[in-house]
Amino acid sequence: EAQVTQNPRYLITVTGKKLTVTCSQNMNHEYMSWYRQDPGLGLRQIYYSMNVEVTDKGDVPEGYKVSRKEKRNFPLILESPSPNQTSLYFCASSLGQGAGSPLHFGNGTRLTVT
Amino acid sequence: QKEVEQNSGPLSVPEGAIASLNCTYSDRGSQSFFWYRQYSGKSPELIMFIYSNGDKEDGRFTAQLNKASQYVSLLIRDSQPSDSATYLCAAYTGGGNKLTFGTGTQLKVEL
Numbered sequence: 001e002a003q004v005t006q007n008p009r010y011l012i013t014v015t016g017k018k019l020t021v022t023c024s025q026n027m028n029h030e031y032m033s034w035y036r037q038d039p040g041l042g043l044r045q046i047y048y049s050m051n052v053e054v055t056d057k058g059d060v061p062e063g064y065k066v067s068r069k070e071k072r073n074f075p076l077i078l079e080s081p082s083p084n085q086t087s088l089y090f091c092a093s094s095l096g097q098g099a100g101s102p103l104h105f106g107n108g109t110r111l112t113v114t
Numbered sequence: 115q116k117e118v119e120q121n122s123g124p125l126s127v128p129e130g131a132i133a134s135l136n137c138t139y140s141d142r143g144s145q146s147f148f149w150y151r152q153y154s155g156k157s158p159e160l161i162m163f164i165y166s167n168g169d170k171e172d173g174r175f176t177a178q179l180n181k182a183s184q185y186v187s188l189l190i191r192d193s194q195p196s197d198s199a200t201y202l203c204a205a206y207t208g209g210g211n212k213l214t215f216g217t218g219t220q221l222k223v224e225l
Binding site for chain 2: 033035040041043044045048059090102103104105106107108
C-alpha cells in the first residue's frame with residue numbers, strides 16, 4: 001500500500017531533550033516536506049526537500065533540523081525542544097510539484113513539550 | 115495579507131443542500147490549487163485539484179477557479195453529515211516550491 005509513515009504518533013517530552021520524528025514513504029517520491037499545524041494558524045511548512053541531499057527552509061524552520069540521505073526517509077530533528085514546539089506535525093510527499101503532484105500526508109505526530 | 119485566505123466558519127448547511135467554500139490567494143504567480151478535507155485529529159486528504167480557469171467536477175464536488183479575481187471555490191452538492199470536516203485550500207506559491215495552506219473552513223452538515 002502506498003503510504004507515508006510517521007513515527008511516533010504521540011510523543012511527550014521535556015524541554016531540551018533531543019528528539020527525532022521519523023518519516024518514510026514508499027512511493028519513490030522526490031519531494032518531501034514537514035508541516036506543523038496549530039489552532040488558528042493552519043498548516044505551516046517547516047522544511048522541504050526536492051531530492052536526496054537537497055533541503056530548504058519553509059516558513060517556520062527555527063528550532064528544527066532535517067536531513068535527506070535517502071529518497072524514502074526525511075526525519076525531523078528537534079535538537080532542544082521548547083514548549084512552543086508543542087504541535088501536530090505532518091510529513092508529506094509528492095512525486096514533484098504542481099498540479100499533477102498533490103501532497104500525500106502521513107498520519108501525524110502529536111508532540112507535547114513540557 | 116496571508117497568501118491563502120479562507121473564512122474559518124463554521125459553515126452550517128442542512129443535509130442535501132449545496133455547501134459553498136471559498137478561498138482567495140495573493141500570489142498572482144500561483145498556478146495550481148488544491149482542496150483537502152481534514153477530519154478532527156486526522157491528516158488532510160486530497161479532494162481535488164484545479165489549475166485551469168473555470169469549473170472542474172468530480173462526483174459531488176466541483177472546484178471553480180478564477181485567476182483574474184484570484185479566488186478558488188469548492189461546491190459540495192447533496193451534502194451529507196459525513197462531509198462535516200475542515201476544508202483546506204492550498205496553492206503553490208513562492209515560485210512553486212511551497213504548497214501554502216489556508217487556515218481552513220469548518221463545515222457542519224446538519225440533519
